Amino acid sequence: MIEIKNIHKTFGDRKVVEDISFTFQTGKTNLIIGESGSGKTTLLKMMVGLIFPDEGNVLYDGRDFTSMDETAQRDVRKEIGMLFQGGALFDSLTLEDNVKFPLDMFTRMSEAEKKERVNFCLNKVQLENRNKLYPAELSGGMKKRAALARAIANSPQYLFCDEPNSGLDPKTALVIDALIKDLTQEFNITTVVITHDMNSVMEIGQHILYIYKGKKWWDGNNTQILNTTNKELLDFVYASEFLKQLRPKS
Amino acid sequence: MQIILHIGRYFLLMKRVFSKPERFSIYFRQIIYEINSLGIGSLGLIAIISVFMGGVITIQGAYNFTNPLIPIYALGLGTRESIILEFSPTIVSLILAGKVGSNIASEIGTMRITEQIDALEIMGINSAGYLILPKVAAAMFINPFLITISMFLGIFGGYVMGVASGACTSYQYIFGIQTLFVPFNIIYSLTKTIAFAYIITSVAAYQGYYIKGGALEVGKASTRSVVYNSVLILITNLVITKLMLL
Numbered sequence: 087m088i089e090i091k092n093i094h095k096t097f098g099d100r101k102v103v104e105d106i107s108f109t110f111q112t113g114k115t116n117l118i119i120g121e122s123g124s125g126k127t128t129l130l131k132m133m134v135g136l137i138f139p140d141e142g143n144v145l146y147d148g149r150d151f152t153s154m155d156e157t158a159q160r161d162v163r164k165e166i167g168m169l170f171q172g173g174a175l176f177d178s179l180t181l182e183d184n185v186k187f188p189l190d191m192f193t194r195m196s197e198a199e200k201k202e203r204v205n206f207c208l209n210k211v212q213l214e215n216r217n218k219l220y221p222a223e224l225s226g227g228m229k230k231r232a233a234l235a236r237a238i239a240n241s242p243q244y245l246f247c248d249e250p251n252s253g254l255d256p257k258t259a260l261v262i263d264a265l266i267k268d269l270t271q272e273f274n275i276t277t278v279v280i281t282h283d284m285n286s287v288m289e290i291g292q293h294i295l296y297i298y299k300g301k302k303w304w305d306g307n308n309t310q311i312l313n314t315t316n317k318e319l320l321d322f323v324y325a326s327e328f329l330k331q332l333r334p335k336s
Numbered sequence: 337m338q339i340i341l342h343i344g345r346y347f348l349l350m351k352r353v354f355s356k357p358e359r360f361s362i363y364f365r366q367i368i369y370e371i372n373s374l375g376i377g378s379l380g381l382i383a384i385i386s387v388f389m390g391g392v393i394t395i396q397g398a399y400n401f402t403n404p405l406i407p408i409y410a411l412g413l414g415t416r417e418s419i420i421l422e423f424s425p426t427i428v429s430l431i432l433a434g435k436v437g438s439n440i441a442s443e444i445g446t447m448r449i450t451e452q453i454d455a456l457e458i459m460g461i462n463s464a465g466y467l468i469l470p471k472v473a474a475a476m477f478i479n480p481f482l483i484t485i486s487m488f489l490g491i492f493g494g495y496v497m498g499v500a501s502g503a504c505t506s507y508q509y510i511f512g513i514q515t516l517f518v519p520f521n522i523i524y525s526l527t528k529t530i531a532f533a534y535i536i537t538s539v540a541a542y543q544g545y546y547i548k549g550g551a552l553e554v555g556k557a558s559t560r561s562v563v564y565n566s567v568l569i570l571i572t573n574l575v576i577t578k579l580m581l582l
Contacts, residue, residue: 134458163460174451188459191358240459 093142120297167237173229175221182217227258352464366470375478390493398503412512415494429532433565437540441561444544479533
């Protein structure tokens with residue numbers, strides 16, 4: 087479980103995140119949704135320690151991450167897996183070496199055990215027998231899946247995904263969504279996904295936080311979101327002309 | 337004020353670079369990789385430049401030594417001193433600042449803008465140490481070898497051109513390069529080389545590590561690294577020369 091308490095962040099005189107508190111539940115896919123520029127990525131970066139909040143706390147299963155020193159934060163980060171928007175695979179390493187990288191750094195596994203774990207992770211994301219390919223040889227969807235394999239290689243307790251479906255076709259996006267949901271439930275991890283893709287919201291939105299202009303505006307799940315009366319959220323959910331036709335009359 | 341910010345941030349980065357590595361074996365593997373990439377990869381360029389510059393120095397010497405009181409063997413002596421004292425350690429380091437420095441700045445800068453450095457940090461890895469320390473250590477280890485090779489090839493280039501052009505005989509050139517040899521000059525030269533290697537790698541890495549923006553910024557950081565490296569090498573050259581030779 088990850089808790090954020092009264093998080094604030096200001097860049098210059100612009101308030102990007104304002105007094106957000108929320109609990110991300112274990113074993114569920116927790117979504118942070120909102121328009122571009124609403125503060126989603128800033129919030130996520132504060133949760134993983136890439137940006138420091140001006141005020142507030144982030145707690146990983148009760149451990150106050152924000153008040154830890156650099157070494158202690160690094161220890162918590164070893165329990166984190168992250169899927170970046172662009173994949174962030176290491177260009178100079180093959181797929182196999184990318185997935186093996188966290189195992190090389192932090193485990194005492196034998197080479198055979200590492201190979202077995204790498205193959206297990208690549209099988210999970212349906213990239214078996216692609217071990218020797220380099221990131222430049224992969225398609226967008228394959229890169230995302232490979233990055234997901236690397237993120238789960240070290241058996242993380244917490245998984246963060248920054249817009250996992252951006253730039254993907256709807257069918258591939260569904261594959262990524264299904265993978266994230268399956269991994270979350272199978273390994274009982276706390277997953278936080280940033281997205282503004284409504285397909286994802288409906289597919290995997292078990293617990294949703296909607297941010298509007300840097301503030302927590304609504305929370306609920308993918309069933310409740312369709313029946314919300316929150317005007318800003320309704321405008322976000324039913325943004326296109328096509329979806330507006332499906333909007334329930336109130 | 338901006339310069340104070342950069343100096344402070346540079347030293348904070350160096351503190352992270354020289355903190356205890358997560359896994360010595362991985363860092364050692366990276367150092368070997370960088371020795372090959374930064375050092376061995378530059379050998380061809382250094383060899384070509386050294387041979388030709390040695391030849392040019394000898395021809396220029398012959399052109400200027402018109403006084404009959406100056407012995408012909410001074411051609412070998414002059415070429416040797418020019419190459420050992422200045423050409424190989426300083427000019428070759430300036431060339432490496434262009435080749436290796438821009439390579440490091442653009443490599444690390446690209447990793448920054450494609451979030452690969454963030455990925456390392458999220459994994460709990462000291463990204464500064466993992467990316468920069470092997471490059472610094474590799475350059476400080478391999479550059480003295482490169483510069484020594486450059487000295488040999490420079491003097492050899494001078495010999496070939498001196499004899500081929502008829503400026504001196506083989507015996508006169510070899511006698512010249514053996515005359516008044518001061519072994520301390522080699523220590524001075526290699527000390528400079530090690531200092532330059534540290535500057536080239538650390539300044540270039542700093543430029544790449546703190547990039548913000550996109551591909552355009554990577555190019556600018558690469559250029560900045562060459563400019564700052566060149567200036568710092570020249571200043572350090574002056575300081576070390578004053579400290580060691582006077």
